Amino acid sequence: xxxxxxxxxxxxxxxxxxxxxxxxxxxxxxxxxxxxxxxxxxxxxxxxxxxxxxxxxxxxxxxxxxxxxxxxxxxxxxxxxxxxxxxxxxxxxxxxxxxxxxxxxxxxxxxxxxxxxxxxxxxxxxxxxxxxxxxxxxxxxxxxxxxxxxxxxxxxxxxxxxxxxxxxxxxxxxxxxxxxxxxxxxxxxxxxxxxxxxxxxxxxxxxxxxxxxxxxxxxxxxxxxxxxxxxxxxxxxxxxxxxxxxxxxxxxxxxxxxxxxxxxxxxxxxxxxxxxxxxxxxxxxxxxxxxxx
Amino acid sequence: xxxxxxxxxxxxxxxxxxxxxxxxxxxxxxxxxxxxxxxxxxxxxxxxxxxxxxxxxxxxxxxxxxxxxxxxxxxxxxxxxxxxxxxxxxxxxxxxxxxxxxxxxxxxxxxxxxxxxxxxxxxxxxxxxxxxxxxxxxxxxxxxxxxxxxxxxxxxxxxxxxxxxxxxxxxxxxxxxxxxxxxxxxxxxxxxxxxxxxxxxxxxxxxxxxxxxxxxxxxxxxxxxxxxxxxxxxxxxxxxxxxxxxxxxxxxxxxxxxxxxxxxxx
Numbered sequence: 001x002x003x004x005x006x007x008x009x010x011x012x013x014x015x016x017x018x019x020x021x022x023x024x025x026x027x028x029x030x031x032x033x034x035x036x037x038x039x040x041x042x043x044x045x046x047x048x049x050x051x052x053x054x055x056x057x058x059x060x061x062x063x064x065x066x067x068x069x070x071x072x073x074x075x076x077x078x079x080x081x082x083x084x085x086x087x088x089x090x091x092x093x094x095x096x097x098x099x100x101x102x103x104x105x106x107x108x109x110x111x112x113x114x115x116x117x118x119x120x121x122x123x124x125x126x127x128x129x130x131x132x133x134x135x136x137x138x139x140x141x142x143x144x145x146x147x148x149x150x151x152x153x154x155x156x157x158x159x160x161x162x163x164x165x166x167x168x169x170x171x172x173x174x175x176x177x178x179x180x181x182x183x184x185x186x187x188x189x190x191x192x193x194x195x196x197x198x199x200x201x202x203x204x205x206x207x208x209x210x211x212x213x214x215x216x217x218x219x220x221x222x223x224x225x226x227x228x229x230x231x232x233x234x235x236x237x238x239x240x241x242x243x244x245x246x247x248x249x250x251x252x253x254x255x256x257x258x259x260x261x262x263x264x265x266x267x268x269x270x271x272x273x274x275x276x277x278x279x280x281x282x283x284x285x286x287x288x289x290x291x292x293x
Numbered sequence: 294x295x296x297x298x299x300x301x302x303x304x305x306x307x308x309x310x311x312x313x314x315x316x317x318x319x320x321x322x323x324x325x326x327x328x329x330x331x332x333x334x335x336x337x338x339x340x341x342x343x344x345x346x347x348x349x350x351x352x353x354x355x356x357x358x359x360x361x362x363x364x365x366x367x368x369x370x371x372x373x374x375x376x377x378x379x380x381x382x383x384x385x386x387x388x389x390x391x392x393x394x395x396x397x398x399x400x401x402x403x404x405x406x407x408x409x410x411x412x413x414x415x416x417x418x419x420x421x422x423x424x425x426x427x428x429x430x431x432x433x434x435x436x437x438x439x440x441x442x443x444x445x446x447x448x449x450x451x452x453x454x455x456x457x458x459x460x461x462x463x464x465x466x467x468x469x470x471x472x473x474x475x476x477x478x479x480x481x482x483x484x485x486x487x488x489x490x491x492x493x494x495x496x497x498x499x500x501x502x503x504x505x506x507x508x509x510x511x512x513x514x515x516x517x518x519x520x521x522x523x524x525x526x527x528x529x530x531x532x533x534x535x536x537x538x539x540x541x542x543x544x545x546x547x548x549x550x551x552x553x554x555x556x557x558x559x
Contacts, residue, residue: 078327124476124477125461
């Protein structure tokens with residue numbers, strides 16, 4: 001079965017009110033192009049699972065797509081706080097359901113493996129557990145009496161991840177190997193959309209099967225989007241664009257200024273190519289290319 | 294905030310890095326999270342001086358990385374150069390952490406209490422926060438898994454060192470005493486290094502205790518900057534040991550030549 005879709009088609013796999021999980025970590029490999037398309041299509045009332053995230057969540061929140069956020073950490077790291085996330089959480093526009101990184105991984109793994117819960121010691125003695133006593137249950141081993149946390153399955157409708165290459169059947173390479181927690185959300189999700197830097201021949205997968213990360217049966221759609229993680233990184237091809245992060249944070253200090261920035265550099269461009277152009281085009285992409293590869 | 298120390302040829306950030314670095318040895322296997330310039334500098338400095346076998350996974354991913362300079366993020370590929378392995382987060386990193394292969398972790402918080410518990414989630418109530426902070430990330434996990442925990446703060450003041458956290462995102466010594474052991478958690482916080490002083494934890498109560506004062510800082514200054522009663526050690530309180538010329542040279546010229554660590558002092 002052919003899995004290649006264009007970005008508009010792929011985004012329709014996400015319906016209003018559904019639960020999506022975003023891949024990547026912090027400044028790295030967030031599926032920005034697909035997220036931007038969800039914004040363009042005006043998706044509403046989403047529950048967003050984002051383990052360690054920043055710009056993708058901030059965009060979705062800025063555009064009013066999010067009702068509930070399930071997360072461990074949202075920031076721009078050394079480049080500042082995520083301004084729209086912060087404002088929306090403080091005003092009550094979104095509900096933030098905070099977990100720790102590993103508690104989310106454990107919940108996703110329980111979902112992926114059809115188990116009633118995954119045990120861990122993560123979170124013991126913190127206030128995180130009391131936020132959601134039904135999904136991170138404090139229990140004791142019935143034999144030894146040792147305390148642990150039982151993490152119940154976290155159901156996800158659609159996982160959205162960015163990767164390096166795919167074939168038309170939906171086999172995917174994260175190449176070099178996967179560095180984030182994306183496989184946890186791909187394994188847990190009902191459907192998966194993968195944006196890739198390039199579509200490559202199916203024969204390449206057969207020739208080097210050890211380089212495959214996700215087999216086609218896990219993947220529902222692949223979309224070819226070069227620079228698809230921009231302004232976050234796609235290691236080792238390009239790093240994050242700190243100019244974008246800094247300009248975004250600076251603009252966010254003042255609503256009118258942010259609106260102008262948002263329209264020009266995020267929301268208005270009607271294709272991914274015009275989005276890249278609005279952010280400096282080839283010159284900007286050359287700037288973030290890693291020269292050591 | 295001034296980093297100058299009157300009469301000294303080094304600054305507070307350098308003293309903090311060097312103090313932390315001297316805690317580590319060849320058995321240290323460390324990694325780092327977001328905005329962790331001070332501990333990252335300390336790991337790199339220790340490896341270049343007295344602890345050549347020290348393991349550091351940059352961003353918790355790039356094992357044995359040896360970057361020529363630090364980037365503006367400690368959680369991005371800007372500090373991965375020279376690594377011998379890029380480890381996959383769920384299957385490798387978390388196994389190394391839970392299995393006790395990694396044994397050292399440093400974190401800080403928007404609030405720190407006297408047992409070394411930290412808050413990085415909200416100021417105010419959880420449901421109606423006055424300030425929504427980024428979130429604890431892996432803090433709740435790693436504070437439970439890693440035996441040697443170090444805390445640091447570049448802004449020692451009563452808003453950070455508080456009597457009661459608004460939210461406990463990461464556990465230090467918990468409620469104090471045996472609490473951590475009762476939960477079946479290994480080790481606990483060893484030291485807290487700030488811009489004013491170095492503190493350890495009382496071996497029984499596990500409450501924070503002054504260990505040494507940075508040059509020019511008085512006990513009263515530290516107590517005034519701390520929102521809880523700080524324990525004092527028996528006898529005189531020493532001045533924090535000064536960095537050596539060798540340490541300063543390596544830190545300035547090799548570890549962090551572009552002074553990215555100063556991002557923690559803005």
